[in-house]
Amino acid sequence: MTDRPDLRILTAAPRGFCAGVDRAIQIVELALERFGAPVYVRHEIVHNRFVVERLKDLGAIFVDELDEVPDDRPVVFSAHGVPKSVPANARDRNLTFVDATCPLVSKVHRQAERLIDDGLHILFIGHAGHPEVIGTFGQVPDGAMTLVETVEDAQSIAVADPGNLAFLTQTTLSVDDTAAIVEALRQRFPEIRVPRSEDICYATSNRQAAVKAIAPECDRMLVVGAPNSSNSLRLAEVAERMGVPARLIERASQIDWDWLGHPRCLGVTAGASAPEVLVREVVDALRERFDVTEEIADHTPERMVFKLPRELVG
Structure with a gap:
């Protein structure tokens, strides 16, 4: 009793x-096996302090920016994705780097590039300042994408060419919130191009x-x-x-x-x-x-x- x-x-x-987080953690572990410690990681590999501390114990060093990485050590990019400028800078410095971006985030990056190639302006549904949003904006030229955070944004946002729009979304949003924002965008811009498949992972x-x-x-x-x-x-x-x-x-x-x-x-x-x-x-x-x-x-x-x-x- x-x-x-x-x-x-x-x-x-x-x-x-999820599979993307599993993969990202394995990438850091395998990089440590392959290259030995320390292996540098740009930003938290995933958003979890326990995971980050365990990888630190294994020999990972987490930094905010690439210029904190020595020329002779490898660097891993986080699961959230990075702007194109980051791997470009790594190549300029001849750094060894491994990209742990979640494949579902990479899919959104490729969609963004294709939409820009088609001459469309992208309305991107996401949260300002989130690493995934920063990384996705960094795939396209400045001004080619506009952030939409709320239904109110969708209803009030000013666009130069309403007939030439597409939207994409961050992969980790509220399904219900995003549906409401998408509905507001489609009511306001009936011709807006819709992603071929769901971006929310x-x-x-x-x-x-x-x-x-x-x-x-x-x-x-x-x-x-x-x-x-x-x-x-x-x-x-x-x-x-x-x-x-x-x-x-x-x-x-x-x-x-x-x-x-x-x-x-x-x-x-x-x-x-x-x-x-x-x-x-x-x-x-x-x-x-x-x-x-x-x-x-x-x-x-x-x-x-x-x-x-x-x-x-x-």
Whole structure:
């Protein structure tokens, strides 16, 4: 017998690492094996402090800009993508570099180039200052793309040639928010060219759908992820919009027990850059205070795997 209160935990699935994050982390690990330490990484390889600290322990050095990388050491570019100027500068310096950009982000980069070649102006739906947005804007000439962050932006943005537009989106946005912005753009610019396929990545969509699937049964939701992780923030937003109070935490130590109270059913999920070990840490912390029954609420199995760069596996 136990005097701890009962707690049913619904653990969302899919959750945690996506194929692009898995690939990016493997690239840093393989680069360390191939070249030895230190290997430099421009920006956080993925948005997760635990992952970054583990790679530091293995010999990775994280820097903000390329000029912090010595001429004789390799550098890895982060999963979020970089402006074209970054690899160009690396080539000018004869640096060894490996690009860990998620293939789904690279797909958006190629779409942007093709649209510009077709003479269209791009309205890019995304969050100002996010590394993925900076990287995508860096694929095209200055002024060739305009950022749209909200429905209000879509309704008010001034464009020189309304009949010559296309739109693209950041891969880690809220599916619902983006649909509303796209609808506003299509109402205002009926001729706007639509992407051939969904830009919001499968992992972002699946994780949001998994939260929606369990939210009706949950009294509270914990999202494991970093505060600068766009897809993690969106998961908490999805729960809140469904009337479920949600908190984004990086580690079990950040659980606010007063806020949590004694829920009957708690949802737990993790952003695409959060490792499963941190989810287990959270569940273990909950077991210390509650008599826990955990159910994995599998929504959509994921089998996506991305190839590693030839220079690391050849």
